[in-house]
Each structure stands twice: as C-alpha cells, then as structure tokens.
Amino acid sequence: MNTNETSQTTFFTKEFTQNPYPVYEKLRETDPVFKVMFPHGEFGWIITRYEDAVEVLKDPRFSKDVAKRYGPENQSIFVNNMLFSDPPDHRRLRGLVQKAFTPKLVADMRSHIQEIADDLLNNIGSRDKMNLIDEYAFPLPIIVISEILGVPLEDQDKFRLWSNYIIDASNSDHAEMFEQHAREFTEYLTAWFAKVRENPGKDLISQLVIAEESGQQLTENELLGVVSLLIIAGHETTVNLIGNGVLALLEHPEQRDLLIQQPELIHNAIEEMLRYNGPVEFSTSRWALEDIEFRGQNIAKGELVIVALDSANRDDAKFKDADVFDITREKSSHLAFGTGIHLCLGAPLARLEGEIAIHTLLARFPEIQLQTDVTQLEWRPGMIVRGVKEIPVQLK
Template identity: 85%
Template sequence: MHQNDEKHESNQNNAYTNANFFTAAFTQNPYPVYEKLRKDDPVFKVMFPQGEFGWIISRYEDAVQVLKDSRFSKDMIKRYGAEHQSIFSSNMLFSDPPDHRRLRGLVQKAFTPKLVADMRSHIQSIADTLLDHLPSQETMNLIDDFAFPLPIIVISEILGVPTEDRDKFRMWSNTVIDASTAKSPELFEQHEREFTEYLTAWFAKVRKDPGQDLISQLVIAEEAGEQLTEKELLGVVSLLIIAGHETTVNLIGNGILALLEHPEQRDLLIQQPELIHQAIEEMLRYNGPVEFSTSRWASEDIEFRGQRIAKGEMVIVALDSANRDEEQFKDPKVFDITREKSAHLAFGKGIHLCLGAPLARLEGEIAVSTLLNRFPNMRLQADVDTLEWRPGMIVRGVKEIPVQLK
C-alpha cells in the first residue's frame, strides 16, 4: 500500500506471536508482517479472532497448492455440524464436490464472459449517471458516492431485487464480512434473521410472478425439484448479493487509492488509456480486495511444508501476501500498471475461483476509466495513513476515501 513499506517494519526478531496479527496496525498495513512470514515462517499457526487456532499460508506456491488440494475441505457442516450452519454458508463457496458442482452450475451461466461483455454499455451508463448526480462536483467520498453503488446496482439488476434496498444489503453484508471481529453475536443473528425474512418474502413474490432475472431462474429450478433446497436458495442468493458487490467495491477503492498514491502511474494511465486492462490486474495484485481466502479445514492429518496440520484444523491463505511474493513477482512492492500479465490470486484458484471475476474486472475497468476521464486531476483529501481500513478477515478495503475532484 505504501511507497515505502520498510518504514512500518517491526523490530522484532523472526519469532512471531499472535500479537503481530489482527491489530489496528496490521489492518492498516499488513505487508511487512507478510514479508517476514514468507521469509521465516510461511506456514504459521495462529489464534484467529473468533478464538480458533489455525494456519496462515503466506507464500504464493504454497497458496496455489492449498487452494487446489481437495484434502482441504470447504464444507462447514463436515467440520462443525449442521446445527452451526447459517444461510451465509449454504452455498458453493462452503461446499465440496459434488454439491459444489451442482450449486455453482446453477448460477455460472449468468456470469459467462459473453453475457458479462454484453453488459458493458449498461454498466457504463450506470457509472455516468452516478457521477452526473454527485452531491458535489468538487469533492466526493469515493466509496459511498461511487464505488459502493455501482456494483450493488449491477448485481441487484442481475438478481432482480430492488436497488432501493441497497442500504439494507450493505448493512447485512458488513455484518457477515466483519463477523470475525464482531463484538455482538446477537447483532449477527438479528441481521441474519432480517436477511432471511427479506429473501424468503422475495422468493414468495417471484414464485407468483417470475421474471427473467437470476432469482426467478433459481426459484424455478428449485420448484422443478432436486436442484436447490430452500436453505441452499437462501445461501446462494445471499452469497451473490454480498460477494457480487464487496469484491468490486474494494477493487475500485483500493485501485483508485493506489493511483492517487502513485500519480506518475495515474498520469500514465490517462495518457495511455489502453493500459486499463493491465492496470486492473496490477490493482488486484498490489493491494487486492480479498485479503484472506475463506476457511478450509484439513480432512485428514496432512504434512505440509514441514508442518503437521491435524485433521479438522483451519487453514487460510493470505492472498494479498501471496500476491507480494518475491519468488513469484519481480519488485512486488512496486505498483506498476505496465507489469506483464501476472497470475495473481486475487480471485482465488481451483474449483472455487471467483465466479464473478469477469464482472468485477469489467466494472473495475469502467469505474476507473470513467473517473479518470471525468476528473483527471482528482486527488486524495486526506493523509493515506489516516484512512480507516475495514475490520474483518476477508475483504481489504477502506471505509471512506475523501477526494478532491477538480
């Protein structure tokens, strides 16, 4: 994130403890910790914020292996039992084959590269309209005024839910994303209940009058039998609403922030707009929107890089660490939009590769290009070190980014 990561480096020796993780300083800039981990302790056992011991994988090569290894299960029911399952875990992200293939197959046809590409002009229209109707043409909060509404409008239209309910979706989404650091389990349960009631009522409406949207297709599939259970329908739709905007919000926010921190790169992109595809890939690599993979659990005792991972233990890949691995990327601390296409892990790897990656890339390209075309002199209105990063262990993003537009 910072042009000079070294100034934030810890003076501690190789030994790392839980005190190095999940602090305000770590959330602000985790990269010095990751660099030490990759060098000294790449498969590291830690106490996660929710109170469970597990392993953090920090090197690129190891990350790829874990993400593709079927011995690391994603199924929460196998690990914790059905009584601990919530609607937010009844989907393809937290399932193993063959359930994973069945659940993913029902929705992936809505996110094919061709269908996504056909949405370009409509997404461009949404971006233009949002910027046309800014409260001020002099300043804005990049997140609230642009980075959040753009993807939530897009995914709401795909699913068929009202865009006027986007503030509710944001509230529910924040509760799920920040669950690892949540102070109130009661709030999580309340929001889960509200989200469930909202979707259940919407499904009932769709059953009476189905349309061409994705929820209608999923409800019809459920009605046909053997496709989705009611809980799976809730799980898949809630995942699409949450994941369908969270990744893109932080791709846009982190990406623009990187350009504002590196004005020579911003100027280069303005001069050579054809670099936008490479620029988006570098934004995803440099300070990616998903910091950690979601949880996996060892389905058996596994010897991995000299460590014994016991059956049932949690394993999480530090995606943003893998994307800064010196063994995989030349000058990984450097933000360079001319970098050759890199096999970053921002969208994961293997069978759980992010379903919405083509859509997120397209939205990111349109959002960044439109902002730079409209406001080429845009600049940050705050010291980057004072920006507040979101808590939680999944997404990496800033709560607010105040910018001067002209």
C-alpha cells in the same frame, strides 16, 4: 517468530489492518505456514507464500464444507452455497449460477455499466469533492447485481448493512450484531422468494426458484445461501477493487498520470490493482480432512487453514519487485479471485466494472487527489475483504 506473541500483538490489530504487508514479508521468509489464534478464538494456519497458496487452494484434502467440520446443525444459512461446499454439491450449485456470468453475457453488460458510471458521476454535479466509496464505488456494483438478481434497488442500503455485518463477523466488535442482521437478511430473502414464486421474471433469482421447483434439488436453505452469496460477493469485491485501485493510483501519481496518458493500459492496471492490494485479503475457511504434513508443519485433521491471498500476491519468488505498483507489469497469475474449482465465478464481471469505473473516473476528473493523509484512512475490520470505509477525494 513466536506464535502466541505474533498472534496477539501483530495479527488483526489496527496497525496490521492498515498495512499487513511487512508482517507477511517476514512470515514468507521465516514461517510461511504459520499457526495463529484467529479473532473468533480458534487456532489455525495461515499460508503466506504464493506456491503454497496455490497448492492449498487446489488440494481436495482441505475441505470447504462447514458441515464436515462442525456438523450440519451448527452451520449458518450463509454457507449453503458453492463457496462453502465440496464436490459434488459444489458442481451442482455453481452450475445453476454460472450461466448468468458467461463471458458473452458479461460483455453485453458493458454499455449499461458505462451508463451507470456516467450517471453516478453526473450526480456529483459542480461539486469538487466526494466520498469515493459511498458515492461511486459502492452504488455502481450494487446497482448491477441488484438488476441481475431482480431485487429492488431501493433496498441497496439494507444489503450494504447486512453485508458489512456478515462479512465482518470475525471482528469481535460486530459479533453480537451478526445474529440480528443475519435474521433480517434471511427474512427479507424468504419474503422475496415467495413473491418471485407468485410472479417469476427473467432475473437470476427467478431462474433459481424455478430450478428448485423443477427437481434440481435446490433446497430452501441452499436458495438462501446462494442468493445471499451473490448479493454480498456480487458487490463487495468490486467496491474494494475500485476503492483500493483508485487509492493505489492516488498514492502513485506517476502511475495515475501514465494511465491518463495511455488509457489502453486500463486492463493491465486492473490486474495490477488486484495483485498489489487485492479486495479479498484472506481466502474463506478450509479444514484438513486428514492429518497432513505440509511444508514441514503437521496440520491435524479438522484444523483450520486460511490462505493470505494478499500475501501470496506480494511474493517476490513469483512477482518481480512485488512491492512496486506498476500498471505496465505484464498480466500476472495473481490469486485475487482464488484458483481451482472455487475460482470466483463473478471475476469477469468485477474486472469489467472496475475497468469502466476507474477509466470513467479518470477521464472525467484527471486531477483527482486524496483529500486526506493516507494514514488517516480507516480500513474495514474482519478477515475477508480488504478495503477502506471512506475515501474523501478532491476532484478538481
């Protein structure tokens, strides 16, 4: 493949966004560490094979710290968090947050998440159609993360708008709106932190504000960065896990029927949904801290490196019949939530939300079907999440 030709005609087009997997398959075979022009105008490397992906995600020579690459004066507040930091800052920031996502605390949320799923489906009433994303996949996780953080649920539509523009910032069509929405989001959070300082509660934002004031050195920018990450990542991954997962079942009705007949397969099914068409297509950015020879390619110091997680999860060298959607597949070590020190700390919560949402939906509407041809669905732009904007379904 020619780098420039593939960059301009294959990557990041509407056709690629709709189905990137044939492109990934070719790259894994012929050019697994591939130099490409990214939508924001920077050349960098895409890693497509599973084994290489794991190595890059764990290699400390690839930094997540934007300030090390561009200088602290050029970084957005949205990168002042554990996702975009290296040790020791990463350990400090993650430690402040992970206590809210322990296995026990997540397990204790099961009955409440079930109530939320039931209420959302009860709201459908006697209707026989719905937009799966707007009416179910989005509200369920945004309700949960809003309650964990202590932010007003009535502001969920604002969170969704701000999240979409921040996540899709790599899409040039959204770039000019990014600054406005980023400023609005920052102003909202700053005002909310002021309220919390006056009257802290038991929610996670209160804990973070108190931690900041008790000498744990969480700066105002770090507080903004951490909370914005939790709001965005706290619902985006699950929205697309539910959406992509249900879509895979609708495209493979024999798998849907099997899951209805054997609901105990739901744990396996969630893992397969994460592997088969995961909600996070690309890892966030890394930069080489030094000149690195990697799989025959010379990655220069400062160059951008991104892992194609969804490509790694379709690597036949790791997963037998990788392009086959099979909910009976044994639990796999997919990379949907990353790996290494930056493994998604909200993964257990996302899994639980996906499990409850999809199990409840199928139990209530076992005849659910896609209301349009799959080729007519519009996939979201941008370089991080992989998900459909709307999924119209027939319920009965």
